[in-house]
Amino acid sequence: MGVRVAVIYYSATGSVHALAQAVAQGAESRGAEVRLRRVKELAPDTAIDANPAWRAHVDATKDRVAEATMEDLEWATAYAFGSPTRFGNSAAQLKQFIDQTGVQWQAGVFHAKPATSFTSSQNRHGGQESTILSMNNVFYHWGCVIVPPGYTDPLLFAAGGNPYGTSWPSGGPGQLPNQAALDAANYQGRHLTDIAGRLAG
Numbered sequence: 130m131g132v133r134v135a136v137i138y139y140s141a142t143g144s145v146h147a148l149a150q151a152v153a154q155g156a157e158s159r160g161a162e163v164r165l166r167r168v169k170e171l172a173p174d175t176a177i178d179a180n181p182a183w184r185a186h187v188d189a190t191k192d193r194v195a196e197a198t199m200e201d202l203e204w205a206t207a208y209a210f211g212s213p214t215r216f217g218n219s220a221a222q223l224k225q226f227i228d229q230t231g232v233q234w235q236a237g238v239f240h241a242k243p244a245t246s247f248t249s250s251q252n253r254h255g256g257q258e259s260t261i262l263s264m265n266n267v268f269y270h271w272g273c274v275i276v277p278p279g280y281t282d283p284l285l286f287a288a289g290g291n292p293y294g295t296s297w298p299s300g301g302p303g304q305l306p307n308q309a310a311l312d313a314a315n316y317q318g319r320h321l322t323d324i325a326g327r328l329a330g
């Protein structure tokens with residue numbers, strides 16, 4: 130059976146979306162079947178409209194990227210989760226999606242599946258590791274096999290050398306990842322797929 134990767138992310142202004150696409154492309158390049166899925170936007174229009182980059186991204190992706198469902202989690206044999214930093218944590222939108230997985234958790238849907246996570250924050254030291262670790266906390270509870278990039282490829286150093294997961298310091302809304310960050314995200318998708326393949330025997 131081939132590897133099936135669900136790349137599930139939240140992005141307000143496009144940085145994590147771009148990383149998610151690169152993770153998906155990396156996984157596909159290693160032969161995985163991939164579903165790229167955004168979680169539902171929960172913020173009110175008043176908040177979105179107050180930030181032009183947020184409004185532009187919502188409008189650009191709402192019909193182009195399918196919304197994540199529980200069935201995507203059941204379908205996948207590996208997970209890559211992405212979220213922007215929100216005060217050192219993952220975004221409520223992703224958390225809301227995760228908080229609907231009680232039935233799947235109880236049924237053991239997540240057991241021993243490899244999982245990895247990635248993020249973007251405004252500042253290099255603005256909470257990237259803590260955001261990734263907060264997503265990984267869920268993977269512990271799910272009984273997943275956490276797959277960090279570590280320092281397993283030299284290209285990771287060019288992207289800031291974060292062994293926890295790809296992390297793009299955007300500098301502000303709508304500042305999309307540079308090529309080094311996209312390369313790291315693509316590698317993370319490849320690495321996840323390779324590990325998933327090995328686990329599947």
Ligand SMILES: Cc1cc2nc3c(=O)[nH]c(=O)nc-3n(C[C@H](O)[C@H](O)[C@H](O)COP(=O)(O)O)c2cc1C
Pocket residue numbers: 139140141142143144145146212213214215216217218249250251252253254255256297298299300301302303
């Ligand atoms: C409510 C809120 C909280 C944020 N908290 C942080 C933070 O703790 N550290 C930081 O560096 N950036 C923080 N940011 C900035 C975003 O994480 C950053 O702009 C990120 O690149 C956005 O990713 P996106 O384009 O995928 O939405 C915050 C932004 C918002 C709106």
